[in-house]
Amino acid sequence: MPQSDTGNRRIVLAARPRGLPTPRDFRIEETSVPTPSEGQVLLRTLYLSLDPYMRELMNDVGPAYAPSVPLGETMAGGTVSRVVASKNPRFRVGELVLSRAGWQDYAVSDGEDLVPLGEMARPSLALGGLGMPAFTAYVGLLDMGQPKPGETVVVGAATGAVGAVVGQLARLKGARVVGIAGGPDKCRYAVEELGFDVCLDRHDSRLAQQLADACPDGIHVYFENVGGVVFDAVLPLLNIGARVTVCGVIAHYNDDAPASGPDRLPKTMSTVLQKRIRMQGLVILDHYADRYDAFRRDMGEWVDAGRVKLREDQVDGLESAPEAFIGLLQGRNFGKLVVRVAGD
Amino acid sequence: MPQSDTGNRRIVLAARPRGLPTPRDFRIEETSVPTPSEGQVLLRTLYLSLDPYMRELMNDVGPAYAPSVPLGETMAGGTVSRVVASKNPRFRVGELVLSRAGWQDYAVSDGEDLVPLGEMARPSLALGGLGMPAFTAYVGLLDMGQPKPGETVVVGAATGAVGAVVGQLARLKGARVVGIAGGPDKCRYAVEELGFDVCLDRHDSRLAQQLADACPDGIHVYFENVGGVVFDAVLPLLNIGARVTVCGVIAHYNDDAPASGPDRLPKTMSTVLQKRIRMQGLVILDHYADRYDAFRRDMGEWVDAGRVKLREDQVDGLESAPEAFIGLLQGRNFGKLVVRVAGD
Numbered sequence: 001m002p003q004s005d006t007g008n009r010r011i012v013l014a015a016r017p018r019g020l021p022t023p024r025d026f027r028i029e030e031t032s033v034p035t036p037s038e039g040q041v042l043l044r045t046l047y048l049s050l051d052p053y054m055r056e057l058m059n060d061v062g063p064a065y066a067p068s069v070p071l072g073e074t075m076a077g078g079t080v081s082r083v084v085a086s087k088n089p090r091f092r093v094g095e096l097v098l099s100r101a102g103w104q105d106y107a108v109s110d111g112e113d114l115v116p117l118g119e120m121a122r123p124s125l126a127l128g129g130l131g132m133p134a135f136t137a138y139v140g141l142l143d144m145g146q147p148k149p150g151e152t153v154v155v156g157a158a159t160g161a162v163g164a165v166v167g168q169l170a171r172l173k174g175a176r177v178v179g180i181a182g183g184p185d186k187c188r189y190a191v192e193e194l195g196f197d198v199c200l201d202r203h204d205s206r207l208a209q210q211l212a213d214a215c216p217d218g219i220h221v222y223f224e225n226v227g228g229v230v231f232d233a234v235l236p237l238l239n240i241g242a243r244v245t246v247c248g249v250i251a252h253y254n255d256d257a258p259a260s261g262p263d264r265l266p267k268t269m270s271t272v273l274q275k276r277i278r279m280q281g282l283v284i285l286d287h288y289a290d291r292y293d294a295f296r297r298d299m300g301e302w303v304d305a306g307r308v309k310l311r312e313d314q315v316d317g318l319e320s321a322p323e324a325f326i327g328l329l330q331g332r333n334f335g336k337l338v339v340r341v342a343g344d
Numbered sequence: 345m346p347q348s349d350t351g352n353r354r355i356v357l358a359a360r361p362r363g364l365p366t367p368r369d370f371r372i373e374e375t376s377v378p379t380p381s382e383g384q385v386l387l388r389t390l391y392l393s394l395d396p397y398m399r400e401l402m403n404d405v406g407p408a409y410a411p412s413v414p415l416g417e418t419m420a421g422g423t424v425s426r427v428v429a430s431k432n433p434r435f436r437v438g439e440l441v442l443s444r445a446g447w448q449d450y451a452v453s454d455g456e457d458l459v460p461l462g463e464m465a466r467p468s469l470a471l472g473g474l475g476m477p478a479f480t481a482y483v484g485l486l487d488m489g490q491p492k493p494g495e496t497v498v499v500g501a502a503t504g505a506v507g508a509v510v511g512q513l514a515r516l517k518g519a520r521v522v523g524i525a526g527g528p529d530k531c532r533y534a535v536e537e538l539g540f541d542v543c544l545d546r547h548d549s550r551l552a553q554q555l556a557d558a559c560p561d562g563i564h565v566y567f568e569n570v571g572g573v574v575f576d577a578v579l580p581l582l583n584i585g586a587r588v589t590v591c592g593v594i595a596h597y598n599d600d601a602p603a604s605g606p607d608r609l610p611k612t613m614s615t616v617l618q619k620r621i622r623m624q625g626l627v628i629l630d631h632y633a634d635r636y637d638a639f640r641r642d643m644g645e646w647v648d649a650g651r652v653k654l655r656e657d658q659v660d661g662l663e664s665a666p667e668a669f670i671g672l673l674q675g676r677n678f679g680k681l682v683v684r685v686a687g688d
Contacts, residue, residue: 064584064618227613240408246617249610261605266593268609269571273590273625274408281617 002317003044003105003342008033009318010074010104017058020329025058026075026322033106040108041091043081045101048318048339049127050077050325051161052225052248065283075103075321078132079341080123091116098126103321105341128336129310130299133161136284137223138295140245141166142173143287144280145221149174154211154219154234156226158199159186159311161336162247166223167196168308175221178214180207180230182331189334193309202226208233223247232264235271244279311335346661347388347449347686352377353662354418354448361402364673369402370419370666377450384452385435387425387445392662392683393471394421394669395505396569396592409627419447419665422476423685424467435460442470447665449685472680473654474643477505480628481567482639484589485510486517487631488624489565493518498555498563498578500570502543503530503655505680506591510567511540512652519565522558524551524574526675533678537653546570552577567591576608579615588623655679 003009007030014027036042053063057076062068069076079101083091088111091097098115101107117126128134140162147153153170157163158179167177167190179190179199190199198214200207211233218239224231227249238244272279302308313335315324321339328337347353351374358371380386397407401420406412413420423445427435432455435441442459445451461470472478484506491497497514501507502523511521511534523534523543534543542558544551555577562583568575571593582588616623646652657679659668665683672681 063614224613227610231609231613246613249613249617259605259607259610261603261607263603263605263607264609265575265607265612266571266603268612269568269575269590269593270407271625272623273593274627276625276627276630277623278625279616279621279623281615281620281622283618283620286620 006033007031008104008106010102011318011321012072012074013058013069014071016060016071017055021055021058021322021326023322023326028319034108036085036087036108038087040110041083041088041114042085043079043097043099043101043107043109043114044084045079045081045099045105045107045318045341046096047080047124047127048077048103048321048341049079049132050321050328050337050339051133052328054325055329063283065285076100077102078127079107080117080126081107096120096123098131103318105318124312124314124338124340125303125310127338128161128312129165129303129308130296132284133336134165134299134310135287135292135295136247136282137162137165137169138299139284139287139291140223140247140282141169141221143291144245144282145170145223145243147173147175147221150176151220152176152178152215152217153221153223154178154180154215154237155223156180156202156230157182157331158190158196159194159334160225162225163223164190164194164311164335165308168194170221171195172302172307178211178219180211180226180233186334189311193311202230212237218242221245224249235268238271238275238277240275242275242277244277246279246281313337314340316340350377351375352448352450354446355662355665356416356418357402357413358415360404360415361399365399365402365666365670367666367670372663378452380429380431380452382431384454385427385432385458386429387423387441387443387451387453387458388428389423389425389443389445389449389451389662389685390440391424391468391471392421392447392665392685393423393476394665394672394681394683395477396672398669399673409629420444421446422471423451424461424470425451440464440467442475447662449662468656468658468682468684469647469654471682472505472656473509473647473652474640476628477680478509478643478654479631479636479639480591480626481506481509481513482643483628483631483635484567484591484626485513485565487635488589488626489514489567489587491517491519491565494520495564496520496522496559496561497565497567498522498524498559498581499567500524500546500574501526501675502534502540503538503678504569506569507567508534508538508655508679509652512538512646514565515539516646516651522555522563524555524570530678533655537655546574556581562586565589568593579612582615582619582621584619586619586621588621590623590625657681658684660684 017025056063081099083095096117153175155166158181170177177196179196187199190196219237225248313333361369400407425443427439440461497519499510502525521540523540531543534540563581569592657677
């Protein structure tokens with residue numbers, strides 16, 4: 001069922017998941033293509049971004065930075081879209097924009113939430129390596145983590161949309177980079193293609209010891225986007241004055257009950273105190289006004305110069321989104337996960 | 345058994361405590377007064393500071409910022425001491441100094457660790473309101489917490505050596521201050537004498553609800569020196585962008601086993617992320633070089649002008665130190681706890 005000119009397919013939240021979502025938590029619906037009112041544009045989705053934060057929007061209470069998706073409503077998400085009709089003088093038909101159109105073929109917008117993309121050789125990069133995930137890596141690593149040459153930076157989900165950029169930016173800044181990723185293929189890619197110094201398999205039961213061996217000078221910067229056992233392996237290795245950017249805790253997004261003991265909080269707080277750790281939560285929405293222009297300039301240069309490599313994991317067709325998203329939460333993607341909704 | 349001119353009483357660590365220390369974990373010994381070598385001074389202890397961090401030094405493995413006290417060795421601690429003999433040209437007999445002489449009547453020093461105090465009307469303040477605890481409050485609140493006028497600051501152990509200064513400095517900066525303290529007398533004192541806006545009794549089973557009621561605009565700055573149930577009450581009230589200074593976790597210093605569940609870490613990390621919290625550990629030793637002069641100047645002015653009030657809880661005699669210290673860990677002191685070891 002490809003995109004059509006007359007019908008709008010949308011994927012709605014059918015049920016609130018308990019734990020890992022299943023395909024039954026989503027439903028695909030066909031509606032008519034909306035008609036833009038005065039001041040609005042009609043957008044056709046080319047690419048849909050799938051990102052871990054969406055799992056939190058499926059809960060009854062959303063995170064502090066975004067509301068929950070109501071039951072029966074279209075799943076939220078960033079898209080690269082093309083303006084196919086315009087009643088807004090700021091946008092012309094044919095223009096490419098970054099949008100929050102969600103998991104559907106068509107959407108209308110008053111333009112307030114749109115970012116014009118100009119001409120891009122690979123428009124989908126606006127959802128990944130030149131977009132939100134890479135911007136997250138940029139602010140979280142450079143502004144908050146502040147790695148210095150020779151310091152050791154550790155990042156989980158090392159080949160994911162954020163982690164891969166974190167590691168490469170840390171290398172650019174002269175730091176030593178230890179990644180943690182799921183499986184030997186991803187680890188090999190992180191070292192051989194992305195230039196990580198070491199990459200460890202998070203499935204290995206000896207992870208804690210391997211991480212200690214890989215960090216003989218301790219850890220100066222930890223970019224947290226995983227939680228769980230990775231955090232446990234990192235905590236005892238943090239150096240005095242270490243910086244921890246808390247960007248995500250994907251290991252916990254599917255928790256549907258308070259975690260059982262032991263209680264790891266007292267030990268964590270003691271470590272924060274004794275090691276004078278600075279831990280900071282990052283929601284990238286806060287930083288567009290101040291830092292987005294610098295990011296676009298720097299990242300564009302680095303990508304053009306081949307100093308940062310970007311890998312996409314594209315799946316075809318809107319209908320593939322739920323399965324691909326479930327895989328993302330299990331670490332089955334390899335690179336930034338993007339749904340190619342329509343040929344251009 | 346008062347201080348003598350010929351014998352040196354010292355209190356040594358007799359056993360490593362499990363949980364709350366008992367008097368049997370300490371032993372008082374009588375040795376001879378040490379003789380200073382060339383370049384050394386002989387110090388007579390006037391006042392000994394008792395502080396929660398000492399509990400951590402009693403463990404087999406000390407905190408990252410200080411070594412453990414070896415079994416059979418003199419308990420560590422800051423003192424106000426008088427130079428009674430000098431073979432060091434930088435110090436003259438009769439001079440008052442801040443020292444790390446520990447829990448004993450006499451000590452020798454090569455002078456490297458001594459801070460001349462000049463003449464002070466109340467020398468013991470160098471251990472509290474003009475010393476380490478107040479300096480901790482100054483850096484932890486002003487540099488890390490950065491309260492703005494109208495913001496809400498929450499501090500536990502509100503009448504303790506650190507908390508009382510945190511609250512008063514927050515008021516000086518125009519913030520609203522909610523303290524948490526042990527019992528109605530301390531709460532009344534915090535409000536009536538120290539000028540806190542509200543002070544809640546940590547023993548009250550309705551603490552979480554009372555704190556929520558006392559913070560209708562949420563919490564902008566939390567100064568953590570308690571841990572435990574106080575932290576649990578604070579966490580859900582933290583605002584977006586809140587700052588948390590982690591200065592101590594006195595509730596956990598006596599833990600002798602990993603805490604039982606539920607595991608509060610995932611919820612805490614999610615909150616750090618969603619609320620973009622900046623949490624930072626503070627060990628005051630790091631900040632003397634940069635900030636101590638500013639602190640002494642500012643704090644001296646505020647105390648002289650009556651804008652910051654200081655309360656001491658003095659106990660008499662070195663032999664009282666163990667019992668007083670155990671009481672400190674239970675919150676039985678009321679104000680900065682100091683042992684008056686010798687009349688001057």
